Amino acid sequence: MKSMYLAGAVAVLLSAAVSSCTKSDDYKEFLESGPQIYPAKIDSLKVATGRYRAGLSWIVSSDPSVVKARIYWNNRSDSMDVAIDAAQRPDTVKAIVAGLEEKPYTFEVFTFNKQGNRSIGVSASGRALGERYEEALLNWSVVHKQIIPAAPPYSSALVVWSPFYLDGIVGVSATYTDADGNQQTKVLPADAAASATSLSFVFEKFTPGGTLTYTTLYLPQKQALDTLSAAPETITIP
Incomplete structure (x- = not known):
């Protein structure tokens, strides 16, 4: 009977020793690796x-x-x-x-x-x-167009738009090939569109019977990366 008690006591002591060593080793490992330090968020x-x-x-x-x-x-x-x-x-x-x-x-x-x-x-x-957004955008309407005299041998074109003002409209971009064969792109800003009944622009060195392609420009957000545009429209100015 004494031997049984002795064996049990030894087992308990061994178990405690192992447990003590394990906890000590884990703690040592934690100290060596150190606590995790997390960086500051943005x-x-x-x-x-x-x-x-x-x-x-x-x-x-x-x-x-x-x-x-x-x-x-x-x-x-x-x-x-x-x-x-x-x-x-x-x-x-x-x-x-x-x-x-x-x-x-x-x-x-x-x-x-x-x-x-x-x-x-x-x-x-x-x-x-992208394209789905641009398909829903509207162009300003051209209400007048004509060739006007300019310094010979050139002519100019006068184009008048009927503007409507929406928050985000930047203006109109118009592209044509001038009498010297160079492609020209002009932007008519929309600054005055809120109060004006019409906005006009003169395109120099315009060949009578030539075409002009224009689109209305939109900035969908004040800090937007890109200016988006309505579907281009082409007019002929006789």
């Missing part, structure tokens, strides 16, 4: 609309451990990395996500340090635009 994430692309901007903190940011979209099935240079802290970082479909997106941005530790994510929504 601030003020903004998304700018573009034509089949989007522009992201944010403020990176002064955290010196940050070496890159990763942008996720499409439920994190797509991503891209942006290197963060030491000279960019603290400052605004800009990145363009290209090759997007025409639809809304939610973007998430994380920062990383050299050890690969990831910050808390910051998200913002935006959209990429």
